[in-house]
Each structure stands twice: as C-alpha cells, then as structure tokens.
Amino acid sequence: MKKLSILGSTGSIGTQTLDIVKSNPSEFKIAGLTTNKNIELLKKQIIEFKPEAAAVMDREKADLLKEKADIDVYSGIDGIIKIAKLNDSDTVVNALVGSIGVLPTIEAIKSRKNIALANKETLVTAGSIVMDEIRKNKASLMPIDSEHSAIFQCLNGEKIEDVEKITITASGGPFRAYTKEQMEDAKAKDALKHPTWAMGNKITIDSATLMNKGFEIIETHWLYGMSYDKIDVVIHPQSIIHSLVEFKDKSILAQLGYPNMKIPIQYALSWPKRFSSRERQLNLAEIKNLNFEKPDFERFPCLNYAYEAGKIGGTMPAVLNAANEIAVYAFLENKIKFPDIAKIIKSMTDGHKTIKNPDLNQILDVDKKTREAAKKAIENKEYQQ
Amino acid sequence: MKKLSILGSTGSIGTQTLDIVKSNPSEFKIAGLTTNKNIELLKKQIIEFKPEAAAVMDREKADLLKEKADIDVYSGIDGIIKIAKLNDSDTVVNALVGSIGVLPTIEAIKSRKNIALANKETLVTAGSIVMDEIRKNKASLMPIDSEHSAIFQCLNGEKIEDVEKITITASGGPFRAYTKEQMEDAKAKDALKHPTWAMGNKITIDSATLMNKGFEIIETHWLYGMSYDKIDVVIHPQSIIHSLVEFKDKSILAQLGYPNMKIPIQYALSWPKRFSSRERQLNLAEIKNLNFEKPDFERFPCLNYAYEAGKIGGTMPAVLNAANEIAVYAFLENKIKFPDIAKIIKSMTDGHKTIKNPDLNQILDVDKKTREAAKKAIENKEYQQ
Numbered sequence: 001m002k003k004l005s006i007l008g009s010t011g012s013i014g015t016q017t018l019d020i021v022k023s024n025p026s027e028f029k030i031a032g033l034t035t036n037k038n039i040e041l042l043k044k045q046i047i048e049f050k051p052e053a054a055a056v057m058d059r060e061k062a063d064l065l066k067e068k069a070d071i072d073v074y075s076g077i078d079g080i081i082k083i084a085k086l087n088d089s090d091t092v093v094n095a096l097v098g099s100i101g102v103l104p105t106i107e108a109i110k111s112r113k114n115i116a117l118a119n120k121e122t123l124v125t126a127g128s129i130v131m132d133e134i135r136k137n138k139a140s141l142m143p144i145d146s147e148h149s150a151i152f153q154c155l156n157g158e159k160i161e162d163v164e165k166i167t168i169t170a171s172g173g174p175f176r177a178y179t180k181e182q183m184e185d186a187k188a189k190d191a192l193k194h195p196t197w198a199m200g201n202k203i204t205i206d207s208a209t210l211m212n213k214g215f216e217i218i219e220t221h222w223l224y225g226m227s228y229d230k231i232d233v234v235i236h237p238q239s240i241i242h243s244l245v246e247f248k249d250k251s252i253l254a255q256l257g258y259p260n261m262k263i264p265i266q267y268a269l270s271w272p273k274r275f276s277s278r279e280r281q282l283n284l285a286e287i288k289n290l291n292f293e294k295p296d297f298e299r300f301p302c303l304n305y306a307y308e309a310g311k312i313g314g315t316m317p318a319v320l321n322a323a324n325e326i327a328v329y330a331f332l333e334n335k336i337k338f339p340d341i342a343k344i345i346k347s348m349t350d351g352h353k354t355i356k357n358p359d360l361n362q363i364l365d366v367d368k369k370t371r372e373a374a375k376k377a378i379e380n381k382e383y384q385q
Numbered sequence: 386m387k388k389l390s391i392l393g394s395t396g397s398i399g400t401q402t403l404d405i406v407k408s409n410p411s412e413f414k415i416a417g418l419t420t421n422k423n424i425e426l427l428k429k430q431i432i433e434f435k436p437e438a439a440a441v442m443d444r445e446k447a448d449l450l451k452e453k454a455d456i457d458v459y460s461g462i463d464g465i466i467k468i469a470k471l472n473d474s475d476t477v478v479n480a481l482v483g484s485i486g487v488l489p490t491i492e493a494i495k496s497r498k499n500i501a502l503a504n505k506e507t508l509v510t511a512g513s514i515v516m517d518e519i520r521k522n523k524a525s526l527m528p529i530d531s532e533h534s535a536i537f538q539c540l541n542g543e544k545i546e547d548v549e550k551i552t553i554t555a556s557g558g559p560f561r562a563y564t565k566e567q568m569e570d571a572k573a574k575d576a577l578k579h580p581t582w583a584m585g586n587k588i589t590i591d592s593a594t595l596m597n598k599g600f601e602i603i604e605t606h607w608l609y610g611m612s613y614d615k616i617d618v619v620i621h622p623q624s625i626i627h628s629l630v631e632f633k634d635k636s637i638l639a640q641l642g643y644p645n646m647k648i649p650i651q652y653a654l655s656w657p658k659r660f661s662s663r664e665r666q667l668n669l670a671e672i673k674n675l676n677f678e679k680p681d682f683e684r685f686p687c688l689n690y691a692y693e694a695g696k697i698g699g700t701m702p703a704v705l706n707a708a709n710e711i712a713v714y715a716f717l718e719n720k721i722k723f724p725d726i727a728k729i730i731k732s733m734t735d736g737h738k739t740i741k742n743p744d745l746n747q748i749l750d751v752d753k754k755t756r757e758a759a760k761k762a763i764e765n766k767e768y769q770q
Contacts, residue, residue: 157542
C-alpha cells in the first residue's frame with residue numbers, strides 16, 4: 001500500500017488522483033492534501049479520505065478551515081512543504097500549477113519521498129537540481145502527463161542508450177489551422193475550446209502557442225537525459241498516440257489511448273505494477289484515421305524558444321517559463337493579443353544574461369524578477385518589435 | 386557472439402538474415418545453412434560465410450553440391466535436422482516455408498538451441514508440443530515476423546497477466562476493397578501485387594485471403610499464452626503499426642516502422658540487446674495518415690475459420706493449414722477460383738474429427754492426409770457448396 005500526499009488535491013489532476021485512490025482502496029492511503037484556496041472541496045476530501053494533515057496556500061482560508069477541521073491544517077508555502085515532507089507518506093503527487101511547485105518537489109525528494117509529477121515548472125525551471133536530488137536520494141520520479149508517461153512506458157525494459165529519438169506528439173491546439181492573420185485577432189475564448197484535452201485555462205493557452213510542447217521538450221531532456229537534437233515534435237490532432245520512442249535498430253514503440261488523464265495518473269501511482277481500470281478501451285477501427293504533420297515553427301515560435309532556452313540551460317528556461325506565465329495571464333485578461341505572448345517571451349529571454357549551474361535561490365530569484373519585468377513590459381507595451 | 390544455423394538460407398528471410406550477419410560481423414558466426422534446391426546461391430553463401438556444414442532438401446541437388454563444396458553437405462529432411470542440431474550452433478533461424486519446418490524446430494529445441502522462428506506452420510500446427518519443449522529445455526523462442534516481433538517488443542518489461550487484449554494489424558491485402566463479385570474473378574497475378582510487403586507467392590495469397598492473419602492469431606495464442614477472445618485483428622492498410630498490446634489499465638503499447646523485415650529479423654537475433662541499423666527512420670509527418678477499419682469476416686471467411694480451428698485446437702489447425710496450402714497452390718496454378726480457397730478449407734475442417742492432445746506423428750499424419758484429401762477434392766470439385 002502506498003501512502004500519498006497530494007499537493008493541489010482540489011484541481012483537475014488532484015481530483016482525478018483521488019478518484020483513482022477511491023477505485024483502489026487496498027492500494028492507496030492518503031497522508032496529506034493541499035489546496036490553493038478551495039477549502040470547501042478540501043473539507044469534503046478530508047472527510048472522505050481522512051488524511052493526517054492538510055495545508056492551504058491562502059492564509060485566511062487556512063484559518064477558516066482550521067476552525068472546522070479536526071486535523072492539523074498548515075498554511076502558506078511552508079504549510080505545503082510540511083505536507084510534502086509528512087513522515088507518514090512515501091509518495092508525493094505534485095499537482096500544483098506554476099513555479100510554486102518547484103520547492104515542495106525538492107523538499108519532498110530530500111525527505112526521500114517518491115514523486116509523481118504533474119507540475120511542469122519543477123523540471124522546466126530546476127531540472128538539473130531536481131534530477132541531482134533524485135539520484136542522491138534514490139527516489140523515483142514518475143511523470144504524470146500523457147506524453148512523458150507514454151515515453152516512460154515505451155522505455156520499460158529498454159536501455160536508454162539504445163534510444164535514437166523521442167517524438168512527442170502535440171494535438172496542435174485550437175489554432176493549429178489558423179493563419180498568422182487569424183492569430184492576430186484570436187481571443188482567449190477561442191483558445192479555450194481545446195479540441196481533445198479538457199484542461200485548465202493556463203495550460204490550454206500554452207497548448208495554443210505550443211509552449212506546452214516546448215515545456216515537455218525540456219522535461220524530456222531532464223527525465224530521460226536526452227539531448228535536444230534527439231527530441232522531436234509531431235502534430236497529431238487526434239491525440240491518440242501520446243508519444244513515440246525510436247531505438248537504434250529503427251524500431252519504434254508508442255503508447256496510445258483516448259485522451260484521458262486517468263491512465264497516466266494511475267500508471268504513475270501503480271508503477272511498477274499496472275492496476276485494472278474501467279476507462280474506455282481504444283477502438284482504432286472506430287477512430288478510423290490518425291493524422292500527422294510537421295509543426296510550423298513560424299506560426300508557433302514558442303516551440304523554437306523552448307528548444308533555444310533548453311539548449312542554453314542554466315536560468316534561461318526559468319525566464320522562458322516566468323515570461324510565458326505572465327504573458328498567458330495577460331492574454332486571458334485580454335490585455336495583450338495572442339501573438340504578443342511569443343513577443344513578450346522573446347524580449348525577456350533576449351534580455352536575460354544566463355547564470356550557469358544556478359542554485360535554487362538563483363532560479364527562484366530569476367523567476368521573480370522576470371515576472372516583474374514581464375508585467376512592466378506589458379504595461380508599457382515595451383515588447384513590440 | 387551468437388552461432389547461427391539458418392534453415393532456408395536462400396529464401397527471402399534467409400538472405401535478409403545473412404545481410405544482418407554481414408552487417409554485424411562481431412556479433413554472429415554462421416554454423417550451418419540449408420536450401421530446398423537453390424544450390425547455386427547456397428554455394429556462394431558457403432564461400433562467404435564459411436559454415437561448418439550445409440544441407441539441401443533435394444537429394445539430387447545435394448549430390449551436385451557435395452562434389453563442389455569442401456564442407457559436409459547433408460540431404461533431405463534428415464540433413465536439415467542435422468543442421469538444426471549442429472553442436473557448434475546456439476541459435477537456429479527457421480526460415481523454412483511449409484509444414485516441413487515443424488520437425489526441425491522441435492529437434493533443435495530438444496538439442497537446447499534457441500529458436501528465431503519465421504516458419505508459421507511450426508506454431509500453427511504443433512504449438513502445444515513446441516511450447517512444451519521450449520519450457521522443458523529452457524530455450525528461447527523469438528518470433529521473426531513483424532506482427533509478433535511488435536507484440537514481443539510491447540511486452541518487454543511487462544507482465545503477461547496484465548494484458549487485456551492483443552491487436553494484430555493486417556494490411557488487408559490486395560483485395561481489401563474488392564467486392565464479393567470482384568473476388569470471384571480475381572486472378573493470382575492480381576493478388577501478387579501486394580500493397581505494402583514484398584513476400585513470396587504463397588504468403589501473398591495468404592495475405593489476400595487474410596489466412597495469413599488467421600495463422601498469426603493462432604501463433605499469438607501459443608507464443609503469449611493468450612486466449613482467442615483476447616486476440617483481435619484490425620485492418621491498417623499502411624502497415625506502419627505492426628501490432629498493439631492493451632493492458633488492463635487501458636494503456637496501449639504499439640510497435641511501428643516502415644514495412645521492412647530486416648527490423649524484426651535483426652531484433653530476433655539481437656535480443657535481449659538492440660543493434661544499430663541503417664534502415665530508414667520512420668517519418669510520420671511524411672506518411673501523414675494511418676487508417677484503420679474492422680476486418681470483414683464475410684468477404685474474408687478464412688479469418689473466421691482460423692479463429693474456429695484455433696479454439697477447437699488439437700489437430701484442427703493442422704487441417705486448416707494443410708487444406709489452405711493445397712488450395713493456395715491450386716489457385717496459383719489457376720486450377721480454382723479465389724473464393725474456392727475458403728470453400729476447400731471449410732470442407733476439410735468440417736470433415737475432420739479432431740484428435741485432442743495429438744503427438745507430433747498424429748499431427749504430421751493429419752497434415753499428410755488432409756493434403757491428399759484436398760487435392761482429391763480439387764480434382765473432383767467436391768468442395769462446391
């Protein structure tokens with residue numbers, strides 16, 4: 001039986017993780033739960049799953065919950081880290097959104113917890129530090145997103161040195177067929193109609209710019225120690241093939257399934273076993289066609305920025321991530337146009353002097369300063385070329 | 386270094402195996418070679434690969450070769466079995482065509498050789514006996530065809546009890562889009578234009594009737610201990626996905642590549658390693674579309690006959706195979722119409738009283754008698770319904 005702490009248990013990944021726990025009561029026990037501020041749902045989860053402790057990022061909301069709950073309730077980032085380090089847990093599911101997720105991952109690994117990782121920022125901004133800690137503490141790091149879960153499954157029983165290429169599939173997002181002119185006028189509400197995956201707003205915009213795929217390229221680099229020239233992206237609108245691994249004998253393995261986060265979440269938790277699931281069986285004859293096309297780096301420059309930032313390394317991916325986050329939220333609030341997201345990122349990365357081999361404080365400092373600079377640039381419209 | 390004996394070294398699989406040996410001189414040594422009657426090519430192979438011994442099925446041709454070669458040359462089925470049991474080899478590649486391949490496989494396993502198996506009849510007619518011998522002698526049995534190699538690779542690092550379904554892909558063959566009426570008039574030369582795979586004549590007709598896929602269903606049953614209700618077929622005209630394995634968590638693994646026998650042959654020989662290969666890298670964006678459809682059991686009744694014969698077991702699959710072989714050669718010689726192949730098979734299997742748990746002699750006897758009966762039925766046109 002695995003004892004889980006779920007960071008971000010009230011979000012999309014968090015609630016799906018709890019569904020899996022519920023379906024497999026003999027396999028999992030909940031040690032700790034955290035939320036940003038959704039204390040109503042957290043309270044229900046506490047009653048149902050009986051964790052030892054919980055944490056709420058928002059301090060006022062935490063105080064409200066403390067009055068009603070009869071378990072330890074912590075608050076703020078320190079509270080979240082406490083849950084990440086709980087003695088009673090062996091595995092931490094990090095389903096936090098944003099760079100807030102980095103520190104709890106590292107603290108959990110230092111406490112020798114195994115990690116099931118949905119938080120993209122952890123590896124994008126601090127991949128080198130995280131992987132070092134994983135090795136040092138002999139912990140395991142299981143990816144939760146569908147693409148990296150696919151790669152992990154294709155590598156089962158294989159040697160990483162036999163891999164010639166990893167191909168990450170991308171749905172192409174809601175603007176796959178948009179011209180550059182159409183993109184100029186694209187609104188957040190257009191992007192939020194994602195063709196295949198139901199996700200949060202931030203990540204849906206990342207999917208529209210392909211930055212989401214850019215982050216996955218950087219994560220692949222760290223998770224599998226793969227150089228960037230061996231990582232490819234192919235557009236596959238149906239999102240049925242979740243990624244592919246090519247070996248040096250030109251044999252390719254792929255993992256497939258309907259777009260359904262339950263499968264990669266459960267695999268991250270059940271590994272090295274597989275548990276049964278009642279999700280829908282894939283029926284290729286019903287799907288009929290799987291399509292593929294090259295990504296267009298001109299219409300989707302963010303993909304290229306991610307490759308470049310990844311190759312430069314050091315603090316550059318943290319700049320990429322922070323600039324993107326601020327730009328995406330500005331777009332969601334209709335403060336900037338869709339193509340401005342890429343422009344803001346480019347102006348921030350162009351202006352950054354990379355620190356090589358940064359420690360975590362330097363990364364978090366760059367993250368903070370980039371956010372401030374990006375906000376200022378948006379206010380003053382300084383990113384226009 | 387592996388020491389190989391290749392049974393059927395002058396055929397399509399045999400010569401491709403020797404190409405791989407040539408490309409990996411530090412990995413393989415040739416112990417023995419055999420041919421049906423192509424002694425010109427065998428002689429060249431003897432000079433190039435310097436085996437310890439060779440065998441020729443045709444006794445007259447064997448005598449001719451003996452005069453010219455300075456190694457031991459054996460003849461007939463006994464000669465082939467001698468090569469299968471050579472002391473100096475550790476692995477036997479069985480690339481024989483037809484039920485002649487069964488006995489040498491079993492004798493090789495009894496001599497504790499590992500087997501790389503291209504001969505379909507071995508498992509179709511004698512699967513139970515072969516798998517028993519494999520277990521008893523702790524030998525390994527590696528499939529050479531693309532579909533079973535795909536399944537094997539998908540199962541790497543996985544547990545067979547976690548498998549919920551195996552889906553074998555089929556190109557659909559040259560008559561995939563033919564109506565029943567068009568099939569009535571289909572000629573051998575039409576069938577021999579196979580859309581994706583370059584193969585021998587017999588196997589190309591088996592691909593046109595989908596009997597080839599039927600045999601693979603039976604082989605899958607034996608290779609992976611899979612019950613028939615867990616084995617599916619999907620038509621996939623591009624032959625890029627070579628087969629798929631679904632696990633109980635609804636995650637699916639697939640193996641992909643251009644239609645190219647070199648990859649599965651090399652994998653069967655390199656396993657548990659992978660060797661480099663200079664074959665073409667798969668490019669999905671260039672391929673653009675992968676299509677899938679349900680097999681039509683009405684237009685392709687042979688697929689159903691294979692399921693039925695497999696489920697009945699005992700000597701029934703040997704009848705299926707023998708009747709098919711005679712019918713296919715009669716079709717190739719324009720003695721019967723294309724739909725008659727299925728009719729002949731049906732009349733032979735309908736007329737057979739299955740022997741349960743047969744020994745090898747009983748299987749070979751049923752094989753022989755079915756051939757005689759099928760030939761007679763064709764002469765007398767007794768199979769017409």
